[in-house]
Amino acid sequence: MSSSRQICVFPSPAELALSLSQLLVHESQGTCSFRLALSGGSLVQLLSRELPKTAGLNTAGWKVAFCDERLVPFSDPESTYGEYKRQLVPLGLLSESQFVTIDPTLPVEEAAVDYTKKLQELFPGDDLPVFDLVILGIGPDGHTASLFPGHPLLQVTDKVVAPISDSPKPPPQRVTLTLPVINAAKMVVFVATGEGKATILKRILQGEESDPLPAARVYPVHGKLLWFLDEPAARELTCPVEKHSVL
């Protein structure tokens, strides 16, 4: 198990986003292959606003997959790929061919198998994909990716990607990376902003619960674990945090 976690608190979402973009530049520079898994939700806007402005960014070697994806057409505003594509492709920051997407026309079980195959092609010869960087969000209920509290998917250890048909947060049909894949990553960064996340963050980071929330089950086996929070989200924490200001 990873020995430590680092909790970084920023004065504002803008400063958090700048620092996250700089981390992406740092982690991907000097490598011709950078395999990244992105989450949806509020992260899309946060990242899409800052990333294009970030100095030193070279995305040529990037391949971008998704921690989870909703089974809706790419044209639907709920599609995580669709949203990143609309934000980033027109700017020339990434091309469509750099994304590893689900096939939203398939039934959800088949979509999970299809996405698994695409990830196996991205990680040839590896039993488990080992992403260079996984960026996760957190729902106010403690879910991360499409792994929800109390859901049987939390116990899945024999799959890379799992389908879910009863997501408590709409849309109900999704596919998600499983915990073993998330925990195999070289680096995992959680991003959470706003006071609506404060209470759940206290439980995740300081709760020590017998049945941990999904986000509290993320501990990279060999990788690094970072938490990027803004001040309202970190408001209830009493554990040691690093205060950062980058503007």
Ligand SMILES: O=C1O[C@H](COP(=O)(O)O)[C@@H](O)[C@H](O)[C@H]1O
């Ligand atoms: O449904 C989802 O929710 C989480 C959290 O979203 P947020 O809007 O509260 O940041 C997100 O990380 C996940 O990818 C998404 O599918």
